Amino acid sequence: SEKKIEKELDRLVEVGNSASDEIARPTYLDPPSGTRDFYPQDMRVRSWLFDKFRESASHFGFQEYDAPVLENVQLYERKAGEEIVDQMYNFVDKEGYHVTLRPEMTPTLARMVLQKTNLQTGEVRVPLPLKWFSIPQCWRFETTQRGRKREHYQWNMDIVGVNHVHAELELLAAACFFFRKLGIGPEVVGIKVNSRAVLEVVLAKHGVEKGKKNEADGGDLFAMACIIIDKLDKIGGDEVTKLLANIGVSTDSAAEILKALEAPSVEELANLIGTDCEAIHEVKRLFELAEEYGISDYLVFDASVVRGLAYYTGIVWEAFDRRGELRAIMGGGRYDRLLELYGGEKCQIPCVGFGFGDCVIMELLKDCDKLPKFTGSGVDYVVCAFSPDLYGKAANISMKLRMTGATVDLMPTPKKKVAASFKHADLAGARRMVFVAPDEIAKGVVRIKDLRTKTKNDEAIQVDCPLDALHTVD
Numbered sequence: 001s002e003k004k005i006e007k008e009l010d011r012l013v014e015v016g017n018s019a020s021d022e023i024a025r026p027t028y029l030d031p032p033s034g035t036r037d038f039y040p041q042d043m044r045v046r047s048w049l050f051d052k053f054r055e056s057a058s059h060f061g062f063q064e065y066d067a068p069v070l071e072n073v074q075l076y077e078r079k080a081g082e083e084i085v086d087q088m089y090n091f092v093d094k095e096g097y098h099v100t101l102r103p104e105m106t107p108t109l110a111r112m113v114l115q116k117t118n119l120q121t122g123e124v125r126v127p128l129p130l131k132w133f134s135i136p137q138c139w140r141f142e143t144t145q146r147g148r149k150r151e152h153y154q155w156n157m158d159i160v161g162v163n164h165v166h167a168e169l170e171l172l173a174a175a176c177f178f179f180r181k182l183g184i185g186p187e188v189v190g191i192k193v194n195s196r197a198v199l200e201v202v203l204a205k206h207g208v209e210k211g212k213k214n215e216a217d218g219g220d221l222f223a224m225a226c227i228i229i230d231k232l233d234k235i236g237g238d239e240v241t242k243l244l245a246n247i248g249v250s251t252d253s254a255a256e257i258l259k260a261l262e263a264p265s266v267e268e269l270a271n272l273i274g275t276d277c278e279a280i281h282e283v284k285r286l287f288e289l290a291e292e293y294g295i296s297d298y299l300v301f302d303a304s305v306v307r308g309l310a311y312y313t314g315i316v317w318e319a320f321d322r323r324g325e326l327r328a329i330m331g332g333g334r335y336d337r338l339l340e341l342y343g344g345e346k347c348q349i350p351c352v353g354f355g356f357g358d359c360v361i362m363e364l365l366k367d368c369d370k371l372p373k374f375t376g377s378g379v380d381y382v383v384c385a386f387s388p389d390l391y392g393k394a395a396n397i398s399m400k401l402r403m404t405g406a407t408v409d410l411m412p413t414p415k416k417k418v419a420a421s422f423k424h425a426d427l428a429g430a431r432r433m434v435f436v437a438p439d440e441i442a443k444g445v446v447r448i449k450d451l452r453t454k455t456k457n458d459e460a461i462q463v464d465c466p467l468d469a470l471h472t473v474d
């Protein structure tokens, strides 16, 4: 699209500019391949976005947690052929430990809950249900020729200890709340909802029983089938059929399974597997409750959504842009067996969560022109001394202003010409300038110029006055 061409042209210009350096630029001056620097103007947009994540989380009663970016590789050893596991940014550390930069946050959450759990009895020492969120940087070791990013930040929201569809609704509603908060309505994004529990019934009819292991590597057959089916959009039905054959699913069964994935509604799917199954009831209950939450317009049932993570066991979902130009915006689901996988059979603790990456949403916000337009850095004052001998006075006034709660950029060295001071003030994005000049100081005042209204009449302010008069918050 022309958007991509524009982006490419900008990049080439950027490359062109930097390539014109007289001397060769050492490569270590670039960020490591696939990673990003956030300069102040980038950081302001990122902080704005993360603040929206945080505000949405807190409106739903979630509490923030964090954990080291470094984890043991064993935390991610799931033999289901997931891309995220194949691309771990792992290494052996100097003590010989097999560690990795975390590829996702859910296993860390599970580990942290199990830290507080008695594995003998399954008793969890933190009050359940818990609602925790985090915005971790996650990593993958992508082959460079794919040129994709190797890190991203991912807003994670999880509810631990609720085995009812209410947890799914709270999470879906929190995501919709976030979209609405940013002015992204249901006409722009949708959330496809499906149930792996329903898919499990379909697969069981074709020999992929719950809990059955793949004799080759002991991987959970159901999880492997889901990871294969998740690739359908990318590799097509024939390829999926071949991969399913590798785990013992016949061509006829594969055809039946693919047909089930095309079921246009919950009812149609129910006809395929029988309406009385609990999994179908849950999906229906979810769409009923969505009405009460006022998020129905965002939700659509889609039998083909399975997501690419092995541990999902029930309802799964993914947010998408209705124009179909972008990759998935967010994905989530129920994972009732993950804590048991790590902590043993006493730890059958139900969990639901989602991950919301920072990249696709940023592309969407740009496309919809919904990004904030920051002007300047927004300091209240730039203080400048007229001459070096007045720097002390300028510092003194700056501190008094700061004590009143103002943000002050004190110019480090007096400029020869006033114009230079104004340029610095403009660059600083200041609202007002405080001039510390000899004759005013002699009268115990400073001159304040409003840079926004450019009013000529400077205010002369008594400096020995209690300085809250200076900082009139408008």
Ligand SMILES: CC(=O)Nc1cnc2ccccc2c1
Residues within 6 Å of the ligand: 084, 103, 104, 138, 139, 140, 149, 150, 151, 152, 327, 357, 359, 360
């Ligand atoms: C769109 C995008 O940047 N995705 C992305 C980028 N980095 C990752 C790093 C780890 C795991 C998943 C990742 C996913």
